[in-house]
Amino acid sequence: MTQERAGIFISLEGIEGAGKTTLMQKIAAYFQNMGKEVLLTREPGGSELGKKLRSIILNAEEKICPASELFLFLADRAEHMENCIKPALEQGKIVLCDRFIDSTVAYQGYGRGMDIAELEMLNTLAAGGIKPDLTLVLDLDPKIGLARANARNKEQNLTVKEGRFEAEALEFHQKIRAGFLAMSKKEERFFVVNAEQSAEQVFEMVHQKLKTMLL
Ligand code: T5A
Numbered sequence: 001m002t003q004e005r006a007g008i009f010i011s012l013e014g015i016e017g018a019g020k021t022t023l024m025q026k027i028a029a030y031f032q033n034m035g036k037e038v039l040l041t042r043e044p045g046g047s048e049l050g051k052k053l054r055s056i057i058l059n060a061e062e063k064i065c066p067a068s069e070l071f072l073f074l075a076d077r078a079e080h081m082e083n084c085i086k087p088a089l090e091q092g093k094i095v096l097c098d099r100f101i102d103s104t105v106a107y108q109g110y111g112r113g114m115d116i117a118e119l120e121m122l123n124t125l126a127a128g129g130i131k132p133d134l135t136l137v138l139d140l141d142p143k144i145g146l147a148r149a150n151a152r153n154k155e156q157n158l159t160v161k162e163g164r165f166e167a168e169a170l171e172f173h174q175k176i177r178a179g180f181l182a183m184s185k186k187e188e189r190f191f192v193v194n195a196e197q198s199a200e201q202v203f204e205m206v207h208q209k210l211k212t213m214l215l
Contacts, residue, residue, distance in 0.1 A: 006092035008213075009085065009130070011100040014138035015176050016166050017149030018195045019202060020098050023138065026203040030210065031094050039088040042098035044076040047083050058162040066112045070122070073104055077126040086128065101127055102135060102183055107165065110179025111172050131189065134213060136206060137180050138195035142173035145195075 010027070012020040028038045045054035053076045056062055057069065064072070077100070088095050101123040109116040149166055165172075184190035193205045 005089045007089035007094060008134075009089055009095045009097070009132045010134045010136065011097045011102065011132040012136050012138065013099060013102045013106070013180055014195060015140070015142050015145045015173050015180075017145035017147070017152070018138035018140055019148070019199060020138060022199050023136070023202055023206065024096050024098055026199070027096055027206065027210070030203075030207065037091070037093045039084070039093050039095045040098075041080070041084055041095065043080060043100055043103065044073060046080040046085075046097070047076070049079045050076040054162075058164050060163040060167050062164075066108065066114065069112075070104070070108045070114065070119075073108070074122055074126040077101070077104075077123070078128075081127050081130060086130065089130075097132070100132060100135075102137075102180065105183060106176045106179040110175045110182070111168075133189060134209070135184075135187075135190050136209075137184050137190055137192045138202065139177065139181065139192050140195040142170055142177055146170070146173065 012024055014020055024040060028040050031038050043050070044057050045051050053072050057064070057072045057076070085095055085097065104123055105116055105119050108114045109119045146166065153163075153166075181192065184192050191206070191209050193202055195202055197205075
């Protein structure tokens with residue numbers, strides 16, 4: 001709310017299977033019921049180019065070195081910001097984005113061990129200096145998140161094609177969780193929610209936060 005723009009930008013972050021997609025749909029319905037226009041989007045894959053990049057980045061069978069992985073996420077972000085997020089904010093829409101800059105710091109920084117200050121600089125470049133007004137961090141034990149994601153994948157018959165990060169060891173996901181919690185202490189835009197609660201309870205916590213934001 002410090003940045004000058006007509007719309008509101010909300011990002012959702014957390015480990016695999018934290019419930020971001022589920023929560024995003026509830027938040028969208030909440031705003032739509034108020035008559036507001038909402039853009040639901042995600043990274044990677046929010047733009048046309050991003051869809052192609054997503055199929056490469058998340059494919060567990062595609063060998064990619066950490067630096068290439070990072071630059072693919074950044075290319076996805078630059079395109080997404082310029083052609084989707086920025087125009088929507090200028091039109092006064094509420095933008096709900098499943099993962100954004102903080103996933104890069106969590107996964108490529110805390111997870112892969114890349115330099116965090118450098119990642120923050122590259123994020124600024126890719127996102128044109130735009131940060132979310134609110135970042136919801138869904139926090140839960142990675143064992144629970146991975147079990148939820150795997151159960152959903154089985155139910156929906158998803159293949160390993162999008163499983164690059166799900167295939168990582170539990171320790172990797174624990175580092176990601178710790179990374180999100182560390183980041184949340186540094187900036188006021190973060191709101192951490194206990195995602196081990198039911199989807200309804202998670203939304204209720206977020207609903208209270210949204211009400212204070214809209215005052
Ligand atoms: N990545 C991304 C990087 O490394 N760097 C970056 O810069 C960026 C942007 C993206 C991957 O890319 C990495 C991070 C990711 O690994 P993705 O396919 O977009 O991958 O996957 P995720 O963002 O991880 O999302 P998921 O689809 O795995 O999980 P969600 O959206 O958090 O969870 P959701 O809502 O699908 O829920 C999972 C299951 O749990 C149930 C749901 O019904 C569903 O079955 N559920 C609950 N069950 C019980 N209680 C609740 N509260 C529940 N909420 C949902």
